[in-house]
Amino acid sequence: MSTARTSTGTAGIGAFAGTVTYLFGYLVTHLWQAANVRESLDAYNFVVELFGGTGIPIWKAVGWLFYNAHFVPFTYPEDGGRASANFIAGGDAPALLYLLPPILLAVAGFVLARAANARSADTGLRAGAGVVIGYLVFTVLGVFLFQHGSGAESIHPHYALAPLLAGIVYPVVFGGIGGALGGVTTSS
Numbered sequence: 001m002s003t004a005r006t007s008t009g010t011a012g013i014g015a016f017a018g019t020v021t022y023l024f025g026y027l028v029t030h031l032w033q034a035a036n037v038r039e040s041l042d043a044y045n046f047v048v049e050l051f052g053g054t055g056i057p058i059w060k061a062v063g064w065l066f067y068n069a070h071f072v073p074f075t076y077p078e079d080g081g082r083a084s085a086n087f088i089a090g091g092d093a094p095a096l097l098y099l100l101p102p103i104l105l106a107v108a109g110f111v112l113a114r115a116a117n118a119r120s121a122d123t124g125l126r127a128g129a130g131v132v133i134g135y136l137v138f139t140v141l142g143v144f145l146f147q148h149g150s151g152a153e154s155i156h157p158h159y160a161l162a163p164l165l166a167g168i169v170y171p172v173v174f175g176g177i178g179g180a181l182g183g184v185t186t187s188s
Helices: 002-050 058-067 095-115 119-144 161-184
Strands: 074-078 081-085
Touching: 002 058, 002 095, 002 119, 002 161, 058 074, 058 119, 081 119, 095 119, 119 161
Parallel strands: none
Antiparallel strands: 074 081
16 A cells, blocks of 8 residues: 555656656756747748748747757658758757756656665666656647647647657656666665
8 A cells, every 4th residue: 555655656756857847948948049049030930920920939949949959850841741850950059958858857867766765776767767757748748839830831849759759768768867876876
């Protein structure tokens, strides 16, 4: 009975930590890059709005950049099909953004391992990887929240890679690494 209660509590803390980590990562990306994104979109938005269209909101483009930091491209319509791009890989944003998700997830994993009182790398890794619960949920929600346009004309983070890379691989690997460090550095 207490094991089920402990597992539920740990899952709840992991979900909370994943949610906070995702939201904080987006916030840092926004505060750091919103001015650059605005400058990059000014001309495009002016032309689109001049012809009656809807310009791309800065907060959505920053969301694409946040997914790019997880190596997840955004897709857009091109020549009757779809193309993808990554602002960071294309040199339009600082490569340091690639470090943001791993660092934040490792810190979250470390904190989770300490909160779970993990005393070994193995138990710390499992506790730290619990960040995946909340991070995955918000990663999937973000794919749709950061979508601009509708149907074939939409621009959005890649539907398959976002949940896989940003939602599962990143939190499990980096949250797990942080958790393992938290477990081995806990004093006996």
